[in-house]
Amino acid sequence: MPYFVEMIVSSSQGPELWEGKLEAKPDLQDLDDEFRENNIEILTRFYLAFQSVHKYIVDLNRYLDDLNEGIYIQQTIETVLLNEDGKQLLCEALYLYGVMLLVIDQKIEGEVRERMLVSYYRYSAARSADSNMDDICKLLRSTGYSSQPGAKRPANYPESYFSRVPINETFISMVIGRLRSDDIYNQVSAYPLPEHRSVALAPQAAMLYVALYFDASILHTQQAKMREIVDKYFPDNWVISIYMGMCVNLAEAWEPYKAAKMALNYTLDLSNVKEQAGRCAAVRERVHTQVQQFLKEGCLREEMVLDNIPKLLNCLRDCNVAIRWMMLHTADSAYDPSNKRLRQIKDQVQTDSKYNPKILFQLLLDIAQFEFILKEMFKQMLSEKQTKWESYKTEGSERMTELADVFSGVKPLTRVEKNENLQAWFREIAKQIMSLNYDDSTAAGRKTVQLIQALEEVQEFHQLESNLQICQFLADTRKFLHQMIRTINIKEEVLITMQIVGDLSYAWQLIDSFTSIMQESIRANPSMVTKLRATFLKLASALDMPLLRINQANSPDLLSVSQYYSGELVSYVRKVLQIIPESMFTSLLKIIKLQTHDIIEVPTRLDKDKLRDYAQLVPRYEVAKLTHAISIFTEGILMMKTTLVGIIKVDPKQLLEDGIRKELVKRVALALHRGLIFNPRAKPSELMPKLKDMAATMDGFHRSFEYIQDYVNIYGLKIWQEEVSRIINYNVEQECNNFLRTKIQDWQSMYQSTHIPIPTFAPVDESATFIGRLCREILRITDPKSACYIDPLNTWYDLRTHQEVSNSRLFSEIQDTLGTFGLNGLDRLLCFMIVKELQNFLSMFQKTVLRDKGVHDALKSLTNAVNPLKGIVANCVKVYSTAVTKTQRIWPAYLDAIMKVGQMQILRRQIANELNYSCRFDSKHLAAALENLNEAILADIEAHYQDPSLPYPKEDNTLLYEITAYLEAAGIHTPLNKIYITTKRLPYFPIVNFLFLISQLPKLQYSKSLGMVCRKPADPIDWPPLVLGLLTLLKQFHSRYTEQFLALIGQFVRSMMEQCTRYSCCLARAKQCGSLPAFGLQLPSSLTLSQAW
Template sequence: MLDFLAENNLCGQAILRIVSCGNAIIAELLRLSEFIPAVFRFKDRADLQKYGDIIFDFSYFKGPELWESKLEAKPELQDLDEEFRENHIEIVTRFYLAFQSVHKYIVDLNRYLDDLNEGVYIQQTLETVLLNEDGKQLLCEALYLYGVMLLVIDQKIEGEVRERMLVSYYRYSAARSADSNMDDICKLLRSTGYSSQPGAKRPPNYPESYFRRVPINEAFISMVIGRLRSDDIYNQVSAYPLPEHRSTALATQAAMLYVTLYFEPAILHTHQAKMREIVDKYFPDNWVISIYMGITVNLADAWDPYKAAKTALNNTLDLSNVREQSSRYATVSERVHTQVQQFLKEGYLREEMVLDNIPRLLNCLRDCNVAIRWLMLHTADSAYDPNNKRLRQIKDQILTDSRYNPKILFQLLLDTAQFEFILKEMFKQMLSEKQAKWEHYKKEGSERMTELADVFSGVKPLTRVEKNENLQAWFREISKQILSLNYDDSTAAGRKTVQLIQALEEVQEFHQLESNLQVCQFLADTRKFLHQMIRTINIKEEVLITMQIVGDLSFAWQLIDSFTSIMQESIRVSPSMVTKLRATFLKLASALDLPLLRINQANSPDLLSVSQYYSGELVSYVRKVLQIIPESMFTSLLKIIKLQTHDIIEVPTRLDKDKLRDYAQLGPRYEVAKLTHAISIFTEGILMMKTTLVGIIKVDPKQLLEDGIRKELVKRVAFALHKGLIFNPRAKPSELMPKLKELGATMDGFHRSFEYIQDYVNIYGLKIWQEEVSRIINYNVEQECNNFLRTKIQDWQSMYQSTHIPIPKFTPVDESVTFIGRLCREILRITDPKMTCHIDQLNTWYDMKTHQEVTSSRLFSEIQTTLGTFGLNGLDRLLCFMIVKELQNFLSMFQKIILRDRTVQDTLKTLMNAVSPLKSIVANSNKIYLSAIAKTQKIWTAYLEAIMKGSPSRYRSPLSRPFTSLPQRRQHTLV
């Protein structure tokens, strides 16, 4: 029969492509959920006030003409709407395409089922596909993945946010008229009322009513649930032979069954016999499950609204059973941890020991992984609603009876991962060398027999060995038999090898050869080589496959984050812990096999993007854990800088020997040396983690260290700039210069620390400093300039922002978004031409009332000292944006007040005629000017405001306008 997954099997390839697409869609939804524009959430009251009139939920569809007419009635709203469209159409379109792909997925699945029923695929029906092992798996996965998609969407992208995005796409997309399935997508993804916030009430009939929004063939649903109930569709039980491990063996299938049951909720509500069967088979000893890549569900909570399901689960949730399971796993975890620690002792896991104890080692691995899985899932905070009294009681019972200690559980996970990693590497090496070693042992054994035959021939003299032609011929025959063993026919070779070992034992006994030690040694050596051949022939890939199945850690994809603080504390205490963590990260990377398997089988182009997403997530987590090293280094660094700056006196080039003791300062210098040594130890720790392939991303520890140092530097410098440049506008005199000096000292400390550290951690300190400081300043300038741009630069579009080394954003403290805006506006405030004047020759601003100096050109030298050339360049760029904005405002005001006002134009024309020619004396000037001023009085306030903000008004020539008479001149200007 044709292989179901063969490329020329259209039926198999069609369903494989659907399932592959399903895994890719879930990855895209998870990726996009991290990029939801905050404005769509309406969490900020300012966003609601600003955008509330242009962002709509599905109530818009009840009367779109009414809403659009309201927008058209207000030009300012139209302008805001257009600006919003320009800034968000790209990300909104990406979300819409993801939503569309979910709808397309279920449409494609329904069409495939229709094709099966209509006989489009020759000799294939729904029943025959379900009889095929691969077909059965794929059909079950297809329905399950659709359910997972819907649950992921509701968990990660709230219903109201989805509605606002869909309406925005509908309004802004030019292609909406061609979107015939827009209505269907909106019906599928309209808000369910579900909220992922802790303590939120579950909507009635959720999620079954959500799952029913697109009808699916009921016979198909029923048959899939039937297969999941009765069969071991992935043949996992063979990897878990012990009966107490059965629920773990069937955990993947149990998760699929949990999701698919929502497509037929009648079973959950009323089919008590079926639910008892399901619970007895899949959930007799567990009730917290992982449904997809670490998304956990507590059945005690999820099945509470369903009578049959709740009743069936009561036996599992009985406190006596909870106590029994908790105590059992406490005992098992203690026992296996002792075993694993024994196995991990130096020199214990030798090749011979491993080959002789494969079943024992695999049993230990199974027990470890099963215990870790049960304890991690059933003690997870995310699995229990703190407001549910019954769930709280169950969790407290588990924590007490299992004697739960997160540090001990983490240590077990660490040791198990290390044990698993060593075993896998040994088996991979043994498999690669298997044939070569087998041939070597065969050759050695055959040569021993040939040499022994020569001994009994009398040709080769050996002490006290008489010639024996029978033994000579026998040993030659044994040599030939050994040489005739065939590696490719392992079963026959193994059987024959055992017979040869028995024959060699018998010849030694019957021919009384024990008396000759040399002959005995030859026979013992040959038997040893034959034993090695049996061991080697038994090295099979099935052992690696079993280890891969047993070592699955996909359930902890999200739960592992709860152990981050323990990991970081362990690294801080012992930096060499990084080498053990490497094995844990690699174990976690095996979770990528789950979503990538079908994508790979289908040769889908999505393989790279999905691999990159999950690998990127894992690498980000690795960076997060290892960030404790740069953090600890910087903590030590700050202490070093403090000692060097305040405690240690700089030694002069010439020094009297009497004063040497005063300059020695042994205590502070010892402390500096101790802290420096700690920094180098941290560096060694992270560099001990060899270059590792995490998913498809290569993690280089040296690069990881450098990125971590950059990240910590960016975090601290950005915080220093944010805190250091907050001004009180009422302060007299201005806080500008003192704050710049203080910030300059802080920045100098960071700079000096980088110069000091670079040799101890083998990095280019000055290069990193300049790159990161320029990036921080340029990013903040970019964010500040966004206020003046119609099409704003989002974080994910910025060339300065980075995922791995993010520049933190801080809540604005005034009208400015960033520190560079506050600095710029403070300079403008203290040099305001209404309050100050600039003396060109002195490059100084003076207060017009007190005649005291306000600031001078030293200000810009101080800014350069503190923020460098990047800071001055950023200020210049920001001021350019401000000038353009002022010019636009002036032009707008000029058009509004003068060009559109006929009266003002006529007045100005009359005035022009009256004063022409300009060089002559104006007759009756008092009357003409007073009349013109009276008629154009409303212009001058706005006009003066615009002129005073322009740069020329900040500079007054002391020659034509002496400083002492400036108040009078200013008064004259106002007139």
Template structure:
């Protein structure tokens, strides 16, 4: 408490001083000079609230010293405090502040700063005129220039703090009255204040650069001027020696000796002792003026010229010796903009509008950003003095914040570019007709289209001007981060591209599930036209803005799609991938997230679920030979493989590949749900288990013929009828998604072979080589094999899937445990569905009734995928049960002299054939369970 009181007393009496006081020698700048102390005092007073409450004399002294003309202060990095509000509960503080807040004082201060800002703005604009700030002018007018800088910064500080919205509570009548008074009397205009800030920053930047340059060359120039002056005096001494007759100057030994002495005196000047050298240089200048006057040397122009040159060099030496680092320190202190760390954001819209109107404004903004970067000195000062290891991290943080703000301001350039780009897209897509290869002369005028082409040229020129504006900024060190304008421009273009493409994808892929027919193809075509427009226009402007358009397009579109796929797949993961963990998300070029419009999180989910909806096996029938889905009731085509070509055109390889990944996750989810259902409806149901045990006893051993097979099989089906509805739905869903994955793989493989035949051939050969190596290793373990830490297999899988060189049916989606009754349950399920199907010569297996829909391809592929997840012996047992069913039923028909093969047997045989075809296994796998003659007979009957 005693320490706090002493601090208050010392601060109020000005005992604790800073370098700022020496930088602000004028009395009208006192409150600015003591601003740091005032901020410290404001905080310290809260540790001794009795002073704020009752010590009126002390508070009056504090207010008179620190707050006579200001009541809004910045305490740290732009955190502003309005003392009117902060000291309202404290009687002594409030009373002491009343003098400052008197309306006549408010009016006087506002009017004064209005006058000052107008005067100094005119001065600064004069200084910034081309060629005005020359080295000689700067060195001769250092006090004048520094005074102008002080007035500018003080006026900017006062006006920004006291007119800020954050400094005034609009609900407080007194606050509003004071602020209205300030706005009126200061003739406040945010654009004029911002222009003053810009010009001051530019002026300050030029002066700093000039002084840095002069300081670096100071000694070199001083020595050069000294050498030149000494040589002039030596030459002048030679002139009066009489040796050089061409000079026509009479010999004068006294002047000769005097000039040689002056030359020695000049050479003896010591750079390190600047005070003595300066004093002696002034004396030498006076001596040269006197010798010219007393010895009547004006009659000889050559001698006069030598004397004038020497005096000029001596004057330059005085100017050069007066270049002090203290001037730079003063400029650094005076130019502090830490109070505006947050307030500057209120001028963002003005900055952006200025850039939109005049892109070259970026050069002045560069100086403003550098001025704002000086605010970093405040948080780093004490950290640096304490030799804290946090110096780098704190520097990184504040520099990063400032660079983010720079990016935010300059983002208007890419936005403006893309506004022009959209107009170019419209003109090129709708207005300008493509010129044919051969053209009749009389139609040349029609194809010229001078108006639209002029408009495109005008918009292109505007885009190139914006590019030129940002590149004028040059590479700049903002804090400890180097900002490359070319990289800044590219990042800005990427950000705008990502924002617009992501929005187009989000808006373009929203479907109405009740629409008849589906909106899928029309929406894809419309979105494809939009994406093509973006792509073509981006390709068109790449040379004008000096960027790799195709590279940026592919990188950003792939990033958008992969990010959205990742977010959609999060629904299927226990541990979600957050934005900060995503390899596709970026801080500087963020991918926007949109509010979901249905159960899907992103557009890729909506697209996938719409495809699943329109190809639902309950509503459609898939004809494998045509790769087409037909409506079961109307027999109209719903969609075909053209759908995937359209997706490839619209979303590219990334979109198709992302859709494939999402389907993988959905299949995994369905298989997991299936296993849960299997546990629930089969392994926990005593009746079903008893039925399965009875059937297993009846069909054992599997190679034998089952007597009275119809009764045994159909009795088991009847007893388990209730479980097959859910079973069928799960199997069909998996099969449906496997068909879609096959179609996607076919489209990817086709486009890869067509567009990148060398890549496709290389991937196929590498894949075959790896498979051969793995197979050889298993046959002979001594042969080399990829080690566990080798990522080749993992990496090539991504390439193979992207190129469609894989078979989705061979994929293991989940890890499984042994399940009792699994083969016989699947067998029973299959034969339970066969009565619902019939064979059609043109279409294959189709359902008998549209009201009892079973689609054959999803059924086969679903069962195949399910069996693939388990040990191969389950598949062997399943196939053996089907073979036994076929043989037993055929044997029974033969014994009963039934001439036709039952439809159930036909279905089972077709299932075996399709199983062999889809898995690409040899026919002998099926023939191991069903004799050849049955297959042959079956084909002749069909």
């Protein structure tokens, strides 16, 4: 493989030379073809991604050229940059191109990119001939950059990388100028305080950081501009997030640039670092206390919120700014541990800011909860705003009308005299209130304030305080008017400000450093999940950044991009909450141990005297306590309501079930991997003891999982069967990949899952998985070279010691351990092994039999001697022994192949017997239905061949394929009748097999009780595998080969009988004559008559 990789890498330097080397070696050519078949799809996907980046910058350059050439009437770069949206889009266009290049270089090493491009070019020559492959290679060739820790930064990086495709210099200069001078996103209004200015401009600062690499002369020499940039954007921060949590430390990034480094010196001065860290710590402590006060039960009422909007928003700003500064400037990924100055700055920050990740995380939890409550309240108030405003207006107007009626004398009220002036005045006030217009909120607000003042004045001037009922009417009306003012001030701008201030996109990657803290909190208090829900929703706000422009453009990619980011976030949610299933399984393991080893199973009938012995109160109490702990964890995750994360709905019940499945898969897969590792030198074999131990382990998992299903409200047995079958089928699939030219990759596998992944483990021997190790261990102990199979007993015995090696109980034990899925998978793997052996056999037959002149001549001579097959071979002993002698060098390899195939066929027969037995026992109705359906289909097919007008399953009908899978799983099939490979006509094939058979007969002897057995243990051979191997081999060819083979055996028997008869007659005559004449019949020592017989 390394040689092959070397050729792939170097093929661009001398393609003809390397292609010639490939074609000269068939093995390398096969490897090349296999590599292409397995990887062309993923190579194409990567190439299309690279091509898209190149197309992006080509299209941008074309657009800029069109602008300069006047294609767009009355539009130039200058006019576009004057437009509010235009300047944003042009700045983003340059910025996103730089980000794409940086992300590609960070995520895909340069050498890997080059190999992928060369491979794609070689394998897709037809498609790449018309493409701009050279330009793409020029843009994305290796930069020398490595993301590995401690790797040195290449010289002139990344400016030389960014300059590979030239971009209009005027455009770059104008974009940088606009970013330096303007607030292009108008975010300063959301951060009115001057100390928050750098946070308000943070998105713009990230864009400017990337754009400066397109004109590195500013970084190198233009000190005034760099001083201006640092003073505006980086006076109090030096770690920035450039895109979705990609953090950059300016102290390290601008180290090679003289002007940038000098401008940043003040920011990085330790006194300034200390000041900023101390200020951040003070703000954090102050706002944390405020947030905790706000979160107290009953504090955030509607009236309180409406009266204190500025105060609440200021608290949100201060808190989010403090969290942002702290998370960015204490992030491990932002500091190179080998850089002494950076280490010193980091230590200073952590000391002066009193950094404690748990306290910071608690603040993040609280502010997320605070934001969530406020947003939900404002959304509800906005939706009810007009309804409530109209309701308050009506209530206020009705109060004034009622009060007017009081002074009219129509509705007598205690001690209230008739007053026509007040009556008219209150009626006018009622009309004024009703005339307030919701749509003109400014005028309505002003008028409402005047009405409130008028009501206060009328109460004072007309001495109405003495009448409590009138005072109450006036107070109620003023209250309704105040509510109208509050309600009219509920504006969407508040929600927008909260969205801007609460942005957490900078922590898209940094949040992972808090995962362990989150999980510890959940383990200690499962109800913590409710607060985490708000944090996850806050993190989901980061999705707005990459989706905004895609949505505005009505791009069809909106769904796929949303799906990707939402999926990433949901995966993180799953990762955090996986601690709940992990904790549950920790308790479950203890339950398994107690149920397997400590608690004795209570029999169906029990003497009352023994009741105390079976009670076992202490272990049963422990099981109950552990079960209660499991139910508490379940209750914790179910407290998180169904939540929409991005565009994916997260159902806590489904999340819990997936988490349980994931943990079950992880633990069962690990148990199978560790439990089924065998020592090939062990005497006796470890197979049966390890299978018994594994069966006990699996039974413990099964019983305990079934036990807790009611406490966590899941279908335990269903989940168990689905996941165990998936584990086994996946491992069988991966093991079978070794025998396939086109491999099934993980992302193509129907058994592998993103959310519930089946873990893979490093191979411990030639097998890729535990199922391969199990299969190879069975093949090792039943190897015909060391063991003899006795068919009537279904048992293998050691050739030397005659001790039993294995029997049919082996597969019952596998059934107990791995279930039907395991046996079926083992059977499938044996099928692949048989196919591989048969393919190797045919390859060997072509090389050693048909291409060997000596062997070819011997076969031709024998063919002439035995024709016609119905006749008798003259001087047969000499003819046969001569042919055997001339071909004897090919028989060892021939024997190995035949015996291996026969051995595996015996194993397949035994597996089929076990599967069929268990199916009849456990699912007798299924077994009967399958047998009847199978017989009916075979009868219909047979009828079709007798009368073609009768129906037959069409090619697109999957009935035969599907029923075959069921039949094999139920053991209703005959392995010896299976066609494993497609074959072509082979000359001399029947006679070669005949010669092989008679060449092996001298190694065997007949035992009346055991049948044919090996004559000498030193020269091992086993008759049942030999016969079944030959039968399987012949079954792969046309039936006439089998007929010819049987005819040759019949001729051999007749010829030997004839010669034996003649020899006996000659001996009898010689005795009568008293002498023994020479008849010219000599038997070679290698083939006596008795042996041949």
